[in-house]
Amino acid sequence: MVTKYDVFEIVIKRRVPTKPKQVLSALRKDAVEYKTIWMMMQALVDEKILVKTEHGFQGHPSTRTTLLYNLIKYCVHNGVNYNDILDKNIASFIARALDVGVVTSKNAGCDSKTFQRYLKILEKYGLVLTISRKPIKTQIFYNSLVKNLLTFFKIKPKVKRFSQEFLLEIKKELDKFTLLRRKNEEKYQQIVTAYEMRFVHHSLSLEGNPITLPDTLLILQKNVIPKSLDAEAVDEVRNYQQAITTMLQDSAEKGMLTIPTILNYHALALSHRKRIAGQIRDVGVHIRGNKNFKIGKLGDIRPRLEKLLQEYTTFRKKKKKSLQEILTFAGYFHNEFQQIHPFEDGNSRTTRLLTFYILLCEDIPILDIPFGLLDEYMLNTKRSQKRVDANLVEFLQKVILYNLKIINEKL
Numbered sequence: 001m002v003t004k005y006d007v008f009e010i011v012i013k014r015r016v017p018t019k020p021k022q023v024l025s026a027l028r029k030d031a032v033e034y035k036t037i038w039m040m041m042q043a044l045v046d047e048k049i050l051v052k053t054e055h056g057f058q059g060h061p062s063t064r065t066t067l068l069y070n071l072i073k074y075c076v077h078n079g080v081n082y083n084d085i086l087d088k089n090i091a092s093f094i095a096r097a098l099d100v101g102v103v104t105s106k107n108a109g110c111d112s113k114t115f116q117r118y119l120k121i122l123e124k125y126g127l128v129l130t131i132s133r134k135p136i137k138t139q140i141f142y143n144s145l146v147k148n149l150l151t152f153f154k155i156k157p158k159v160k161r162f163s164q165e166f167l168l169e170i171k172k173e174l175d176k177f178t179l180l181r182r183k184n185e186e187k188y189q190q191i192v193t194a195y196e197m198r199f200v201h202h203s204l205s206l207e208g209n210p211i212t213l214p215d216t217l218l219i220l221q222k223n224v225i226p227k228s229l230d231a232e233a234v235d236e237v238r239n240y241q242q243a244i245t246t247m248l249q250d251s252a253e254k255g256m257l258t259i260p261t262i263l264n265y266h267a268l269a270l271s272h273r274k275r276i277a278g279q280i281r282d283v284g285v286h287i288r289g290n291k292n293f294k295i296g297k298l299g300d301i302r303p304r305l306e307k308l309l310q311e312y313t314t315f316r317k318k319k320k321k322s323l324q325e326i327l328t329f330a331g332y333f334h335n336e337f338q339q340i341h342p343f344e345d346g347n348s349r350t351t352r353l354l355t356f357y358i359l360l361c362e363d364i365p366i367l368d369i370p371f372g373l374l375d376e377y378m379l380n381t382k383r384s385q386k387r388v389d390a391n392l393v394e395f396l397q398k399v400i401l402y403n404l405k406i407i408n409e410k411l
Helices: 004-014 020-027 031-046 063-077 088-100 112-124 144-152 167-183 185-205 213-222 231-253 259-269 298-317 323-340 347-361 371-379 389-410
Strands: 050-053 056-059 128-132 137-140
Touching: 004 020, 004 031, 004 056, 004 063, 020 031, 031 050, 031 056, 063 144, 088 112, 088 137, 088 144, 112 128, 128 389, 144 371, 167 185, 167 323, 167 389, 185 213, 185 231, 185 347, 185 371, 185 389, 213 231, 231 259, 231 347, 259 298, 259 347, 298 323, 323 347, 323 389, 371 389
Parallel strands: none
Antiparallel strands: 050 056, 128 137
C-alpha cells in the first residue's frame, strides 16, 4: 500500500517539480490511483512539506522537509521500512517508554494489542531490548533515528539515563543457550552466518562505509553488486567479512590471541589497502571530531600492545572467571586497544572484532551490535570525552543480553 511518505520520497529524489502522473509512473500504478496520489500530495502541501507550483509539486524549503528526507534516507540505509515508524502514535509510545525507562504492560500507556504491535516493529529493527516476555519488560534504545523521529512529530522526550545491570538475566539466558545450542548446533551456525553479515554492515557504517544494509546482504549472500556502488566500499565489506569469518573459526578453537594473530585480522580486513594492511603504523593519527580521545604515541605502541597481550594471557589462563570479571576485562581490552591505536586505519573495526573474540572464547555468544545501540556504543568509545571502562562494561551487558535473547528465541 502506497503512503504519502512513498510519494514524498519520489518527489524529493526527482529534484524537479513533479506531477501526480509522474509519481504514478514511478510507483508503477494504474491511472485509477491518480486521485489518491493527488490527495496525498495535497496533504503534504497542507503539512508544509511540499509546495505546489504551476509546474507541479516540489519540496518545501523548510527544516521539517529536510528532516523528513534525512529520516527516510537513514531508514533506507539501515534496512528500516520508514512506513513502519513514521507514525505519530508509535512516536508518542516511544517518547513515553523513554520517560519511564523500563516499559511493562502496566505503564505502556496503550492496550496490550497495540503494545505488542509496537514492540514487534521495534524488535524487527533492533530498537528495543526485551528483558523478559512473561511478564513483558522492555527498554527502548535512544539513538539518532528515534531522536529525529520524535523531532519530526514535534515531541520532546524526557530521556531517562540510569545505571542498570543485567548480570542475572545474562546468566539465565546463558544457561538456556548452552542447552539449546547442544540440541541444534546446525541452527546456531545458521544464526551466526546471518548476524555476521549484519555486523559487517553495522561495524563498517560506524566507519563511514556508504553501503546500505540491503546492499550489504546482496553482496555477501548473493555476490550481486549494484552498479552504483564504489569499488573500494565493496572491497571493504567483503574483506571485513573475511576477517570476521576467520575470527569466528579461531574463536571456535579457542586459540590464544597474539600480536601476529591481530595483525592477520587487520591484514584481512584492510587487504584492499595493501600499504597499511597488517602493519603497525609509523605515522601519527588522531580521532576526527574528538580532540579529547587520547591515542598512543608511536614509541609506545609495541610496549603497550605487548603489555596488553600479557594481561590477556593472564586473563585467559585463569580457570574460573565470574561473568563480571569477563565483561570487565573485555571492556578494558576494548578501550586499551582502541587507545593504543596501532594501525594507520581500521583500528576501531579491529577493536570490535577482538572484543567479540574474547567474549566468544568465554562461551558468550555476541554476534552483532544492534542498530539501536550503535550511537550509544560510539558515545562510550570514540565520541567519549573521557575514558570510563565501567560505562562500556555496562553497555556490553545490554549488547550481550540482546544477542542472547535473539539467539535463544531463534533456537
